[in-house]
Amino acid sequence: MKRRERTRHLIELGGLVMKAELVTLTDDDRAVMLGLLGEAAARLRTDEREQLLLLWRRRGQRMFASDALAGKPE
Template sequence: MKRRERTRHLIELGGLVMKAGLVELVDDDRAVILGLLGEAAARLRAEDRAQQLLLWRRRGQRMFAAESLPVQG
């Protein structure tokens, strides 16, 4: 069961990378994606960690909310 939960978790995290548009923006360059994630991790080790988390959380919530709205056109 643990293996299935871990697999689901990894798939969900990969889905977030896709939703953010990173795959297309960097032409599926995994070294760039890892570098971006490493940069985010470094920022979270800085003194303004709480502020950075708040900013990214709000941005992510807006992205989720925008995705759930019906497409108008």
């Protein structure tokens, strides 16, 4: 059961990468995508953490909402 839950979680995370259009915007360059995620992780290790989480959460919520309004699956 744990393996199935982990697999589902990984698939959902991949869906977020697709939803953010990172695959298209980086021409599917995995090194660039990892670099972007590493940059975000580094910024979250700073004193700005709470502000960034709030900013990025709101931005993500708007992206989910705009997809829902456009009839796109989440």
